[in-house]
Amino acid sequence: MLKVEGVEKSFGEFMAVNGADLTVGKGELVAVIGPNGAGKTTLFNLITGQLKPDRGRIVFRGEEIASIPPYEICKRGIARSFQIVNIFPRLTVFGNVQVAVISQQRKSNTLFHPAQGMAVEETNRILESLGLIDKAWNTAGSLSHGDQRILEIAIALGNDPKLLVLDEPTAGMSPEETSATMGLIKGLAQERGLTILFCEHDMDVVFRIARSIMVMHQGRTLIQGKPQQVRENEEVMRAYLGEE
Amino acid sequence: MGRTILNWKSFLPLLAIFLILLILPPLLPRFYTYIIALMFVTGLLAMSLNIVVGHGGLFQFHHAAFYGASAYTFALILTKTSLPLWIGFIAAPIVAAVIGLVIGLFCVRLTRLYFGMLQISLGSLIWAIVFRWYHFTGGDDGIHGIPMPPFLSSLTSSYYFILIVMAICLAVIYLIFKSPFGTTLLAIRDNPQRCEAVGINVRRHQLAAIVIATFFAGMAGVLFVVLERSVFPDLLFWVLSLEIFIMCLLGGWFTFLGPFLGAAIMVSLRTFVGIYTEYWTLILGIILILLIFFLPEGVMGFLLEKFGSQVAGPRERGIE
Amino acid sequence: MDSGYILTFAALSSQFLVGLSRAMILFIVCSGMSFVLGVLRVPNVAHGSLYMIGAFSAFSISTLFGGSSTGFWLALIISPLVVALVSLIAERALFCHLYEREHLMLLLFTFALMLILGDLVKLTWGADYRSIMAPPFLRGSIPIFGSSFPRYNLFLLIVGPVVAISLYLFTNKTKIGKIARAAAVDREMVGAVGINVSWVFAAAFVIGCYLAGLGGALVAPMVSITLGMDHDIIIEAFLIVTIGGLGNMWGALVGSLIFGITQAFGVLFWPQFAIVFPYLAVVIILILRPTGMLKSVW
Numbered sequence: 001m002l003k004v005e006g007v008e009k010s011f012g013e014f015m016a017v018n019g020a021d022l023t024v025g026k027g028e029l030v031a032v033i034g035p036n037g038a039g040k041t042t043l044f045n046l047i048t049g050q051l052k053p054d055r056g057r058i059v060f061r062g063e064e065i066a067s068i069p070p071y072e073i074c075k076r077g078i079a080r081s082f083q084i085v086n087i088f089p090r091l092t093v094f095g096n097v098q099v100a101v102i103s104q105q106r107k108s109n110t111l112f113h114p115a116q117g118m119a120v121e122e123t124n125r126i127l128e129s130l131g132l133i134d135k136a137w138n139t140a141g142s143l144s145h146g147d148q149r150i151l152e153i154a155i156a157l158g159n160d161p162k163l164l165v166l167d168e169p170t171a172g173m174s175p176e177e178t179s180a181t182m183g184l185i186k187g188l189a190q191e192r193g194l195t196i197l198f199c200e201h202d203m204d205v206v207f208r209i210a211r212s213i214m215v216m217h218q219g220r221t222l223i224q225g226k227p228q229q230v231r232e233n234e235e236v237m238r239a240y241l242g243e244e
Numbered sequence: 245m246g247r248t249i250l251n252w253k254s255f256l257p258l259l260a261i262f263l264i265l266l267i268l269p270p271l272l273p274r275f276y277t278y279i280i281a282l283m284f285v286t287g288l289l290a291m292s293l294n295i296v297v298g299h300g301g302l303f304q305f306h307h308a309a310f311y312g313a314s315a316y317t318f319a320l321i322l323t324k325t326s327l328p329l330w331i332g333f334i335a336a337p338i339v340a341a342v343i344g345l346v347i348g349l350f351c352v353r354l355t356r357l358y359f360g361m362l363q364i365s366l367g368s369l370i371w372a373i374v375f376r377w378y379h380f381t382g383g384d385d386g387i388h389g390i391p392m393p394p395f396l397s398s399l400t401s402s403y404y405f406i407l408i409v410m411a412i413c414l415a416v417i418y419l420i421f422k423s424p425f426g427t428t429l430l431a432i433r434d435n436p437q438r439c440e441a442v443g444i445n446v447r448r449h450q451l452a453a454i455v456i457a458t459f460f461a462g463m464a465g466v467l468f469v470v471l472e473r474s475v476f477p478d479l480l481f482w483v484l485s486l487e488i489f490i491m492c493l494l495g496g497w498f499t500f501l502g503p504f505l506g507a508a509i510m511v512s513l514r515t516f517v518g519i520y521t522e523y524w525t526l527i528l529g530i531i532l533i534l535l536i537f538f539l540p541e542g543v544m545g546f547l548l549e550k551f552g553s554q555v556a557g558p559r560e561r562g563i564e
Numbered sequence: 565m566d567s568g569y570i571l572t573f574a575a576l577s578s579q580f581l582v583g584l585s586r587a588m589i590l591f592i593v594c595s596g597m598s599f600v601l602g603v604l605r606v607p608n609v610a611h612g613s614l615y616m617i618g619a620f621s622a623f624s625i626s627t628l629f630g631g632s633s634t635g636f637w638l639a640l641i642i643s644p645l646v647v648a649l650v651s652l653i654a655e656r657a658l659f660c661h662l663y664e665r666e667h668l669m670l671l672l673f674t675f676a677l678m679l680i681l682g683d684l685v686k687l688t689w690g691a692d693y694r695s696i697m698a699p700p701f702l703r704g705s706i707p708i709f710g711s712s713f714p715r716y717n718l719f720l721l722i723v724g725p726v727v728a729i730s731l732y733l734f735t736n737k738t739k740i741g742k743i744a745r746a747a748a749v750d751r752e753m754v755g756a757v758g759i760n761v762s763w764v765f766a767a768a769f770v771i772g773c774y775l776a777g778l779g780g781a782l783v784a785p786m787v788s789i790t791l792g793m794d795h796d797i798i799i800e801a802f803l804i805v806t807i808g809g810l811g812n813m814w815g816a817l818v819g820s821l822i823f824g825i826t827q828a829f830g831v832l833f834w835p836q837f838a839i840v841f842p843y844l845a846v847v848i849i850l851i852l853r854p855t856g857m858l859k860s861v862w
Binding site for chain 1: 441
């Protein structure tokens with residue numbers, strides 16, 4: 001479904017991503033792991049168009065998407081959440097998700113039709129499945145950090161994506177919240193038949209739920225394989241042990 | 245829920261206000277009729293700016309350029325051509341919107357302050373041309389004594405005309421705010437980057453908002469000519485642009501009618517403080533500073549916060 | 565006018581010098597604005613009002629000395645200081661409490677300040693046109709390139725570079741100048757090394773306003789001093805600092821030269837639209853290079 005080949009990106013002198021390869025098959029739950037500064041977030045930003053790669057190919061469902069703007073990538077079926085909470089703080093929780101659903105229905109430019117009754121069902125369904133329905137009319141900025149993280153995912157679901165890219169969905173969460181959230185994500189994947197690409201620092205969680213794991217180190221892909229293969233790979237051991 | 249746009253309960257007070265405004269002119273001295281009509285015009289102008297500032301989060305620093313351009317277009321069509329009034333009436337706001345489109349095309353590539361600066365420079369260019377083109381625009385004298393057809397000949401008839409056009413414009417602006425377009429615009433103000441990530445073409449959306457806002461600024465420009473029968477370069481001077489900005493701040497730019505209230509306050513300040521002292525801008529400056537320090541959300545924002553439960557519907561209150 | 569005459573070398577060069585000297589005034593005002601913009605990140609809308617106060621107080625001081633040369637020189641020294649004092653009061657009493665707020669609020673504050681100062685000038689000096697005389701040896705014209713050139717403009721051509729060099733020395737050689745420059749680039753760092761950022765801002769604001777006052781005092785003998793001169797200069801200053809590169813002092817110089825010279829040649833070629841030319845130049849530059857000709861400090 002998604003294929004990333006030899007992608008590179010530098011910021012001035014610094015090579016943030018220096019040869020990353022990644023394959024995500026339909027319906028898979030793929031994790032990207034690696035020490036801090038390995039280039040995971042940059043890679044995600046390249047995939048979803050916030051950044052443009054210097055070199056390499058990013059192909060989604062047979063189409064090169066490396067040089068198109070983020071909103072076009074989103075329309076092709078990739079939605080994402082951000083590592084740092086990135087919501088619409090002055091809108092309601094409902095409004096946050098509704099904007100995404102309206103955009104998905106290609107109705108963002110509709111001028112003379114009340115938005116109020118629009119996309120209500122879909123939005124409510126998403127809020128319900130993520131347990132935010134009770135807080136639907138709160139201002140998003142007033143939510144707790146954990147709820148804002150969940151809202152991040154809810155907004156991404158609003159686009160009804162074929163591929164969901166989650167950049168550290170549990171950043172800043174307690175261990176309990178983390179496993180609850182990851183359970184939620186796994187449930188979503190099964191329920192909606194979603195393909196999910198995510199990165200995560202909690203190794204236990206990753207090895208428990210990911211189908212395939214890609215390991216990044218200093219901007220490069222070390223390996224991508226089944227959890228078992230990754231666990232036994234010597235290079236990976238060295239990368240992690242060398243760091244710590 | 246079931247709260248629709250035309251909910252009668254929330255619509256009734258507005259209807260009442262409209263009716264009161266309808267019966268006012270015969271009851272009021274001429275001067276007050278004129279002042280209220282001026283409030284309508286200025287209010288519409290401030291509301292049009294708020295489409296892009298309060299709701300769009302853009303630094304539209306030279307909004308007066310579009311207002312003035314439309315007023316001049318209307319005045320020139322009426323004085324230099326023999327075209328009927330209604331053509332001028334339609335053409336002038338469209339000219340404003342087209343200028344808005346062209347300037348917007350250049351500006352939306354930029355962010356924040358650079359957006360504002362480029363707009364000031366383009367708007368000032370228009371001002372400079374109007375200011376010096378004596379043969380065509382009358383230069384710094386402007387154009388005075390613009391002829392009006394019989395149905396707009398008296399102040400009272402102008403008042404009604406302005407009231408009705410303004411009411412229609414406000415209704416349309418309201419519909420736009422409540423439409424998916426308006427909701428999306430709010431989202432862009434809150435977080436443009438996130439909007440891109442949910443599939444919204446932010447720049448095109450902002451450009452559309454600019455065109456809409458400049459069109460309504462153009463409507464206000466036309467109404468100004470109907471009221472004043474004259475145009476002058478100060479209509480597109482940057483000082484007016486900042487004043488419109490202040491009106492939005494004064495009334496509260498996160499509310500729908502706030503800018504209108506701000507405009508009304510500003511017009512009354514200028515008129516009634518102006519009667520007692522020629523130093524009304526001093527008073528305005530002091531009020532502005534008090535506002536910045538104590539009421540950053542504006543008068544309307546303050547009222548909504550204070551008495552919000554009575555004004556806002558259940559959605560805004562977060563109870564459902 | 566006979567166009568054959570207009571395009572002589574003499575006319576061109578003398579008009580060029582006129583534009584250059586006009587640019588010097590603009591530069592002195594805009595360098596101050598740019599300095600404030602660089603450090604505080606706020607376009608100071610009241611900058612033009614301070615320029616106007618500079619001109620009016622130059623008038624008062626000069627009148628106090630009966631229009632003598634002593635009066636002129638004292639005006640040149642004292643009126644920028646008066647302006648600096650006014651700005652210091654405004655900064656310490658009000659402005660300094662807003663630094664944590666949104667930029668738009670700071671901008672609107674300076675607008676409020678402009679409204680207030682404008683009326684205070686009206687209260688103090690009235691709405692009449694005022695003028696002062698330059699000292700005798702700066703009056704009249706001297707022949708240059710076969711056409712006459714006002715001596716006072718020549719004087720400005722000397723003062724402008726002197727101010728530029730002093731400003732350069734100030735920002736690069738003195739401690740406070742270096743701190744201000746560092747604050748323009750990275751304000752967090754300046755705070756982190758234990759410098760009171762609030763006072764750095766105050767100093768930058770006052771110095772910037774001092775330059776506005778100096779510009780006002782210098783322009784006083786050339787123009788009629790009147791209400792409304794704040795509105796005229798401020799928009800030009802805005803555009804100049806933008807085309808130069810926000811906060812860049814040399815950018816202010818480049819911008820002023822472009823503005824002054826295009827206007828001067830505009831007068832020569834198409835007098836009616838003289839003021840349109842600099843705006844046109846600005847628009848073209850900003851469309852091609854929206855962030856200005858030189859590097860912005862932001």
